Amino acid sequence: MLYLYSPEQQDHYHRLLQEALPDWSVASWPQEVNTEAVTHVVTWKPPVNFFSRFPNLQVIFTLGAGVDKFLQRDDIPDHVTIIRLTDAGMAQQMTEYALYGLLHYQRQMDIYRRQQQAGIWQPQPTRLARNTRVTVLGLGQLGMQVAQNLAQLGYPVSGWSRQPRTIDNVRCVHGCAALDDLLKETDVLFSVLPSTTETQHLLNAQRLALLPKDAALINAGRGTLIDQDALLDLLNQQHLRFVLLDVFAEEPLPATHSFWQHPSVLITPHVAADTIPEEAVAQIAANMQALASGHPVQGMVDRHRGY
Known part of the structure; x- marks a missing residue:
């Protein structure tokens, strides 16, 4: 039965x-x-x-x-x-979610939103897909398809996993040492990693700081991946320009959390892929x-x- x-x-x-x-x-x-x-x-x-x-x-x-x-x-x-x-049916949705965050960053919608609120009419320099480096953390079934789909759209895509992977048109690396080097070459970091003992705070203060200034982070995996306090510090220091967060260490995200009102944070309630x-x-x-x-x-x- x-x-x-x-x-x-x-x-x-x-x-x-x-x-x-x-x-x-x-x-x-x-x-x-x-x-x-x-x-x-x-x-x-x-x-x-x-x-x-x-x-x-x-x-x-x-x-x-x-x-x-x-x-x-x-x-x-x-x-x-x-x-x-x-x-x-989740891979297509996850690609759409990643692409939304990626375009929000690449087309500088976060900057235009702040300009709108301040009444500022100021076109920003054009940024092409080929000049926006994307890294996908987690190359299982979902991450692999996201990486392939974004690469087909003309983005230079790298992928990171714990075990070796091979994906057409995607540069694949594995292991923690390779992750540190990869973060330094990433404009938009997208994570679909699961929650395991190895991924707990994988993105700690030290690793988050390796991302270039004005980089973006999209997390649709698990909230335990990120040291949320460290992420908030880097946002307040304006080291990171924009983050899109679908998952959190505690869900629902407490109403008093600083993420809710932060101008550089976009929040969704764990809906990246149903x-x-x-x-x-x-x-x-x-x-x-x-x-x-x-x-x-x-x-x-x-x-x-x-x-």
Whole structure:
């Protein structure tokens, strides 16, 4: 039996899952079921101790790409396989989000906004895409596609990851030493990194300061990546010109946080890329078939790596 917990779109997901998996019995929270019969769960943001009720649980499918909250739980036994979404319509949205922030910086909309507020009519020098260096942090399924899409638009794109990667038309580097050198050559830094022990405050005060003066930062990965106090200091020093932040160390971002009113900060409420139900269910169904047949599965989580 497959059990679904997704209160915000429960009926929609239930219908899609039942259509995609006609040979499976699909039940939805809060429906009462024989908990011993549940072997697979599809869910996002389940409550505390949710998984403890299923003694024969084998696989958890998450309705998102990030799995840090799942790996922090104590109700998921080690033998249970966790499979995350690798795209499900998110790559296109993530590209759009990155491109919006990139154009906001390249076309100097942040400067024009301040000029508008001050009643100043002053054209700024033209900056072309080919003269705007972009670095993508995180070259998984989402980051790889963002990097490729931006490169196709004429931007010089570099990508950084922990492990070696090869992407057409993208300069790829890996390792912390390479990151430090890369930041010095970056005009717009875009992150889609997951939250792991290795990425915690990866962008600390020292690394953020390596970005050239008047560079921009776009974070659509996880808020724990950045030392927020250090970022605020660099903004106040006018070392960084503009930041677009979709994720934060604490969410929702507290109403008293300085980011809200800062003139160089643009905030969105963790909406850079939403899961598309139809594509998510198609991916889940394909992975269930792959599991059953012993074929490779996309999105299988390595708990040691954290993604």
